[in-house]
Amino acid sequence: MIDIVGKKWWYFLISGLVIIPGLLSLLVFGLRFSIDFTGGTLLEIQSSKINNSEDVRKIIQDNKIELSSLTKTGSDTYILRTKAIDNNQNVRLQADLSKKYGEVKELRYETVGPTIGSELAKKALMSLIVTSFMIVLYIAWSFRTVPKPYSSLKFGLCAIAALLHDAFVLIGLFSIFGYLFKVEVDSLFVTALLTVIGFSVHDTIVVFDRIRENLRRMPGKSFSFITNESIIQTMGRSLSTTFTVLLTLFSLLLFGGETIRWFVVALFIGFISGTYSSIFNAAPLLVLWEEKAGFHKQSG
């Protein structure tokens, strides 16, 4: 019999090994927010004649545009990030660039006002809080039949702990990615984060549901035994499901194209973390809490 609950501290340690570096990176480097959050302008231009990005910088400065970054993205494509500029400023800039380099193709032009950006951040945070709150409420209600002395609220809160685990794993890793690979956090990332949260709870509930059922079926056994039993029983399903989801995500990763690559990466990481946290964190945490409460001592 595999003892997962007994080795819970090991599993918490593994989670910590992923989360702590991520959080440190978050504190030191923060996240690379895209213009979706910060507001600003993103310009992608293409010209084979540009041979020195310093010249481009100068043209931008001459136009009195505050440039925050200029990145070469392909053999002849460049991405410019600037403070928000309006269309007239853009037209003038394009004209100046064309004067120097001949035809300069504008591939992308996006401007987000600063208010819109901060709204997105606020909305993302609100969605996270509201989702967590609603799910705690739902679980507390749905698990109200859990036999005494166990409380359904604890089930709900432990599901949220697993949810936060996954959120931190994802945000922390993307902070590291941002530092290493210049990966930006945009509105697609927010979508990925919230999806992962939904899945995480989905997965945790499957395990908790089995605990609820087994509590009724095995009245004499200790809580930690029942929990361990439930994790083992649902393990096959958890792995199969995650495996199929990862298969579809893998297909998206390989064939889905550049634009959604990091979105898919975020989902990929999130689903692995979601499965891990529901098996190795949520349920063992519940045991820890119930044992601390002193209702049932471990008896085997």
Place this chain on the structure above:
Amino acid sequence: MKNPKHLLWLIIILTLLAVIIDLPKDYRINFSLGKLKIDQTISSPQLNINLGFLKINRDLNIKEGLDLSGGTHLVLQADMKDISSDKRDIALNSATEIISRRVNLYGVSEPIVQSAKAGGEYRIIVELPGVKNIDQAIELIGQTAQLDFREFKDSTASSFIIPTIDNTNTTGVTGKDLQKAQAEFDPQTGAPVVAFTMTDDGAKKFEAVTKKLLNKPLAIFLDEIPISWPTVNAVISKNGVISGNFTTQQTKQLTLQLNAGALPVPIKIVEQRNVGATLGRESVKKSLVAGVIGLLIVAVFMLLNYGFMGLISVVALIIYTLLSIAIFKLIPITLTLAGIAGFILSIGMAVDANILIFERMKEEERSGKSKKTAIELGFIRAWSSIKDSNISSLITCAVLYYFGTGMIRGFALTLAVGVLVSMFSAITVTETLLKNFYRDLNSNNK
């Protein structure tokens, strides 16, 4: 509907309906089979429902989001500081309506113009698929054309004199009196003309003016530039026609300008995005390939893992895909890149319910139950976790939809449809198929 045979028929009918709805538009089938030659264009049907109170009449094409079709996305903010707080909603709505009218006249296919209130801000979101030139789009939305009907100061002037602001006086009839204008063709000469309809007030004024100017030129100015000075041939009140040496392009343009009118509130652009169409098209192709491959891999996995039951779940999965696409077309849900990703993701999640049930069956069988009992218990016992887990997913979708905009909403909606349809396909469809086609279940021994 307890009889599995009846349910089976219901599922077959639903699936066939979904297939009809899912048919692509104007898809040409052309092949020969021995002597048989087939050359036919198939197309999804038009939706024509008329139930008195409910009128639906539209095509069943998949609506593509901007990130797929390419185009321009604008967020406009209305400056409401001069408008009293109780009139702001009305001002926003009428501004939205006017912009929507301008955009429609411009001939953009399937534009989206919607008002959005966020906190204390009043915004209008404009999506123009296929429009690459942001300047053009902004001009189109921002311009306010002033229409003015003028008469010559010298009442004997003929229509050979070019009218100017100086040699004419206003008749008092302006663009405000105009209800709508429309590009048409003269029924006699076939020349492009602009037909217009006056408001009730305008009709009275216009009647008086045309009576006065009968057989004399009436000059039409747009933004202080004369566009046409036809001779009044008859007294006109409600409906009239502006003719001149117009090309079709010009009448369209003129109609556009006439309909433009003034916006009730000043607006400014707070967000603009331009997406190249090639990027989008590439993404659709890639995502489709990814979806098909994803579906295939999942199918192989289910077959290897669960054998005959896996086969049934694959059939259920195909039905799931067909039904979901039909629902996307029916609602209709605008498909974005994130939406496609959401859908492909939901394929993975759709098999989850099946996996839950099958794993449960295996377990029950291991604990010594007969195959028949195990299958029945599998459905019953897996239900509570399927229900709870899917409801929590739906909660997430609802929150995403409520707080999100545009792309995030599309994603939430596709995922929610996926979750709901998957519950039907994984439970009802799988159970029905099993009851109808699984031999062990129909014999009572073992």
